Amino acid sequence: MHTRWFLLVLIFLFQNPKAKEQPDIEGKYRDALTFFLSAEPTDLTDSLSIFLFSEIVSADDAENIDTKILVDSYEKLGSLSLIKGNLNDAVSYYRSGLEFQNEAKIPDSLFFGSNLFIGETYYLLGKADSSIYFLEEAEKLISLKNSKEEASRLFNSLGVIYFESGNYSQSINYFTKSKNLIIPDGAYQELEPYYKYALFSFLNNIGTSLYQLGKTDSALHIYSQLQDFGINENEVYSQLAKVYLKKAMPDSSLFYLQKIGLPEFVNSHSYQNQLAEIYLSQGLLDKAKSGLTKFLEETESPDPKITDFKLGKTYQILGKIAFEQNDFQNAANYYHQSIIQTDGFFAEEDIFKNPVDYSVGFATFSLVESLVGKAESFIKLYDSGKNNAHWQAGIATYQTAFDIAAHIGSFYDNDEARIFLGDFVLDAYQDAVETLITHSDSHDKLSLLTQALSWVESSKSTSLNMGMRENKLKKISGIPAALLQKERDLQFSISKIQQSILVENRQNELKLLQSQLTDRRLELSRLHNEFNDFPEYLSQKSINQSIDLKHIQESVLDKNTLLLSFFELDDRFLLFTMDQNEIKMTEIADKSQLASLVQEYQKGIIGYSAGEKYVSGGAGYKLYQMILGPIAEKMEQYDHLMVIPHGILVDLPLDSFEKSASEFLIADHAISYQYSVKLLESFEYQSFGDYLKAGFAPFYNNVWKDENINLPRLPYSREEINSLLGESFVREEATKQEFLNSVSEADIIQLSTHALPDPEDPNQAFIVFYPGDMESRLFTHEIYNLDMAESSLIFLSACETNFGSLSKSEGILGISRAFSFAGCPNIISTLWKAEDKATAYITSRFYAHVEEGLTFGEALRNAKLDLLNDQKMAQFHHPVFWAHLVLVGSVPATTYFDYLPVYLWIFALILLGFGFLFFKSRFAVKDVSK
Template identity: 20%
Template sequence: MSFFLKVVLKSFLLLSIFFYTHNSIAQFGIGDALKKKAEKLVKDKLMEKTEEKRESYDTLSFNYAIAFLDKTESFENQQKGEGLIKTANFLLRDDEPQTDLEAARDIYDFGRLNYNMGNQFMAETNLKLAKFKYEQISRTNEPNYLKSIGLLGLLYSDMGRYTKAEEFTEKALDGWEKLQGKESIGYLAELNNYAVLQINLGNFIEAEKIIQQLGENLNAEKENEMLPYAIYLNNEAILNQYMGRADEALGLMHECNEIAKESLTEKNSTYLQFLTNRAILEQENGDLETAEKTFQEVLDLQESRLKLNAKNDPDYAHMKSNIAALYVEKGEYDKAEKALKLALEIYEGEFGAEHLTTAGTQSDLGNLYRFLGENEKAESLLQSALYTRERKLSKTHPKVVKSQEDLALWFWANGQMESAQSYFKKVMGTSQEFIKDYFPALSEAEKTKYWEQLKPRFFRFYNFALENYQEYPELLEDFMQYRLSTKGILLSASTALRNAIFSQNDEELTALYEQWLDQKQQLANAYALSDEEIKEQSLNVDSLENATNKTEKQLSVKSEAFSTAYEGRNTDYKALLSRLQPGQVMVEIVQYPIFDKQLTTEHAYAYVILKKGASKPEIVINNKGNLLEKRYYSYYNNVINQKMKDDYSYAQYWKSLENEIGSASRIYLSPDGIYNQVNMNTLQQPNGKYLIQDHDIRYIGHPNDILFEKSAQSAAKQTAFLMGDPNFNSQSIAQLPGTRKEIEDISKYLSPSMNMQKYLSNEANESNLKQVQSPKYLHLASHGYFLEDKQANDNLFGVQLQYIRQNPLLRSGLLLTGAGAEESSGSSQSFNQSNNGFFSAYEAINLNLNNTEMVVLSACETGKGDVKAGEGVYGLQRAFIVAGAESLVMSLWKVDDTATQKLMSGFYRENVQGKAIPDAFRSAQLAMLNEYKHPYYWGAFIMFSR
């Protein structure tokens, strides 16, 4: 502040005091001496009051770090009237001798002022000086000392000096805990800043723990905590978005906006940033129209706030940069380019070329030019973005990895394959580390969303590798490594967790696991209730889901099962080659979206063929994936169900593999995509024979399954659990008398060597099924069901629509006794849904099938479900594998009751006579082929086994 301004302000303040004291004292005829004394008394009193108020602000006003999807900023939560009081206090004591403590406080205030104005050099100088001053006079227990080091932490975070930022933030946290405790607003402010720092560092799991602690301690009802609570919600939303939880992120942002609106004006820059985050999240959720409206609202408010200076302001640039991404998604490339160029011009003018915010826009504009084929314009922008990010962020930060991938794609497009390969190597290596580090602390739902976010990176690499592996053979090695480590990664995570629970003699872990199973059963029950019933019973399904996820995450962290399992999946394909015997072939099928400057909606299939004696895999590419999945599959499905001759499907699904497979006696088939829904055994060759007649085709979930070594079984007599012919008690659900004969025949074959647990008619119910304990064989004969999402109505098989759509495991299952009871009684379902007759895949996951050699689902469409690339079928197949089954027999279409009974009886007869499970199954199908020529009767069932 200039000397002249100080004099003017001080004169104005003292003149006000003088008039107040003069007017109130003169009427008593008091002389000048007394007037001066009175003025001094008033001034002293004012100084005392301003000092007292100023000290209260020291423990209420803080700078809060705020995370945005492309940058980090901070907001100073000043108290009402704080600026005026501090100015008055400063002026009133201007001619008084200043103590060391007052000097330190003034230096801090000057540093804070410079920080808020963006003067980083002056801010650092004054904050370091304030820190030194407080330490010199041994007043490190002062709030402003802790605020000095905390603000230094924020400053260093802004500058990308994260090691220093972490050091100072941790020191401030420790100081506030000692001074005022963990529930103080000072401690919580620093905790917020520490969480954002961890987000910037890419330490999402640590950030989540911290943010959870913030949520437990902040109170939106308290006036001083309302805005900090909104900031906490924003930061949690951004973290959720980074971790792939887009739905949760958007919900949190809406809540943040509502709270912030009460504390900030609509034109406040922080409020506008919150709105911007909401627009981005709306875009991420696919609601482009709503996102554009929100973006436009932000731009309008921004322009009215800044008027003539709007187009030179970084906040305006931020809005333009973000709406450009929306323009790109809508295909409005000219608008996107114009917006990005304007944003870049503003950022470079305000922050310089080597700033993280500038780098973000350089990256966006560079990628736009790459997509448009303007490679010369793209290179320098992408290189600059990577240079800045590598210098300012950690090596494994997601933004660094993204920049590396951007350049890999640019080099590929520009024909510089060695450079592209080098960058892809870094990107894929770091991505695998992400999976190993982050997956253990996520629930299955969170793992699914995180993998959906990360998976496109692997698909882009698959395109690059499969296009160039012949010229660069090492790409084939990398392709196989990444495929083997990530195929079925979500299924692997679930089975690894369950196996760890059963293999570890840990009482605490087992108790937690049982708690989780109980919570999941409660959820399954709640999903079957109507909204009215949920309200009547005061249930909170969201809270129950959150509690279940929390327990699952605790289990994952404690067991450390996934990391171990994931590392074990990094199998060199040469180990698979060495396990194959003469005459054996492995076919790994890879479904992936085709890359054309970006991933498209067109699919391709790569058939990776491993043969005994070969030094490397053979690759066959089929670019007609969309036809395989739609037109060709529709034809196959129709001719099967209409029992017609199929002269067409073999050419579409198998002919391209013919030369590579040759006369192999056994084919291990690891399917993907539509190959999970077509039974290769049923394809008729041009010579009239079906593939099953020339090849022993064995379906496996993952190539590594051929390495599986079966554990030794107990010498004690083992159990067969058989269930069939349920009493549906329904006019619309047909009884299945053939399943009773099926169960009786199987029992006759197995009873001499095994204990029988047999449940028929009324005993074929959910309660009995859920009591199963690791049988050798589990055989379930009934109706099965699978419902496409589009088939969903308000209540399907006792499960509410909103839950059916969000969880595919609720859309498939088996009908057991009582499935039609509510139809005849007309009564509504009770909360005890554990025996309602609808046994879903969601419930099947909880069965105890540890060491169960085989599960047979002798029902219609038990192999159906939601097919996900690289993950198989989300339905009963997945559920029973997670529950522990080593082999699984299931159907792909509605089956004939009599033919199924004969097939199953023949299967068990062959098994009892000494044939291994897969051999017995194939023999039974070949026998059925002789009796029933059309595959509709014998080909519905496939076996997945290890």
């Protein structure tokens, strides 16, 4: 009571002019700041500062008050409301202050705090779009602030936002940047207490991001460090419990979770959800369910309209439990509630409805997971009751999950984050396709097969498709040339730093380079956010592009092309075939046997010994019978096979499969490959003489050797580039810079050189130019930044250019994919180490056939057949010498003349013949001597 009375007396003194003359505005402002900045703030000091700041902003003559004082007063009122948990009041105050932002003569830096704090407030309200907008506005002003502490707070907040939206790779960059700004060098024990707590927070955030990325060992390493800090041990135990649960070690997870003793921690959403997930993984369904339902009863919000995305996980776990108990109706209900809580804007209680506003939100992965769970529950309900409404709802909910994932992915600003998202969603695509296939007999089979193929191809190479699409949009969406040049400069800078890191051994220099790399990546991220300020670019890139299979059939595939699309399920493969008229599907049932044959085939190639004779009837023959045997009759109608592989089939050269004991598939078909139907387009072939051509042979008579690599001579490489009949760059002329100069000019480029893949880090794979040192290596991360949209073909006659790490959704992540990302429509690359002489032979014959007018696919096939039919090259007839070359490319463009029936050609020739005779008799020169 004493404190309350004292406060009222003070208020009275400020309000009553008879007690005391009203102080001027500046005096009030100084007093308000004094209370606000109190060394030991209390409810009293906060109340006094609120009272004084409120009087300032509500003064009758507010228009005469210094705008800087008004803006700061609104900001302080917002912060005090935030401290007291009045989030909506905080937003209102911050917005009032930001209304002055466009007034002249007010420094922009004054609005940094309001943008930062309102962004953080919107995060607490679960409004992702607004939070991201204001935090990015604050980021634009950070260069005007000379405060590492404020910058660190901003970057940490952005890290949280990127984390919550599922862009975990970028969140690590922001957390790292935030840490580097304020944490001094030196051992942890030497830090001041404030910096110890700050370092704990940053490392905890980074560890959580690594955990989400599935890098559990790296996360464990960080949490082991944090255990030694002796700070917030309960948080560390919770994180360790999460990691061990993800590693499928529920007993270890429970051990760490039960070490937590604080009641406020035990009674939190996080703890109860973790405990339920552990019980669920142990099969203790009733125990998991009872704990969560009791927790919900005790923490139920008094206002059912208020959503909390943290509760979304609770309802999702209840959905999983109900599904495991075959209680599919309740499972669907729980998942629906999870969607409402997680989305934040979707409030439809009708279980048959789904979100339609695909805005960027928090807990993206959790939202997609709940949608998929709801879809699976609907399908189970259909199976038990045959209610068609359940079937339609299940299919529609799957599609909503895929649409939301695609929309969110379009706003991610790096390939790694998109690949991770694509791999995550692939499991849902597999479930959805499995659902369609297993129900195809009870529904319109053609419709279901078409939908299945559409989902199959939508699941493949989503990141590559988005990246290529954005590269095209940047050129036509009104983004200024200066910003595009800035992007190229930053990408070049990032590449240079990455190269420097590879050769730097000094720890201090490495730390500096890593810090610079983080800075450049964040600067590039901010630039990409600026691109989103251009409406046409933003609207076009966020359009969800569905696959129009009818268009592919009618406008891309020609009558001589059969498309083969493979799709890996848990226990088997599906093979879809599509031509201009129909879509069909066959199943490759025994996946384990198929995997064994693939391994046997690859072992036979990799384990090849010089002089070893090819033995027919082995793995190559068995693979043909198992994979292609069921469609052999169908394939006979086509000259060209366009193959879209998946899973364990991604790096298999089908042309080396044996139709019979003595006949390879290449004898009947030209075969090319593509990453997804989404990337298919027809390609117009020019006359070979019209192409601008450039060939590079840096190791024709040059060698390079250092402590890391040995690059021998490639004596036949000069023969390869000479067969191109274009500009040739040999030895010291074949530099990286000459290649970069040629990229924007040449239609066809031949690289006859060395390449080294890096399955651990595909971005560090490289192609080598003269002389062979670090500066002459073209890394994959540099290739991604090239512009090859105007090129026609790049022939990578180098070892393992189509080899790298395997992504479930993207396929092989290597050099070949990088050239596709750069826009090159046709790439010939290698699956394994190439033999110089045989590859030179095929290359020479390839260009000869292109010069004759054949398509790239036909030319490559004929070049390989030339080798197989040339007895002088008999020692190179083993598939190891020719099957390594594969074409990833476009479908040959259909011409009108392809469709003319044979009799029309004959009729046309007859008319031409009669026309010639008529012309000769009518206009022949007469002999006047007779």
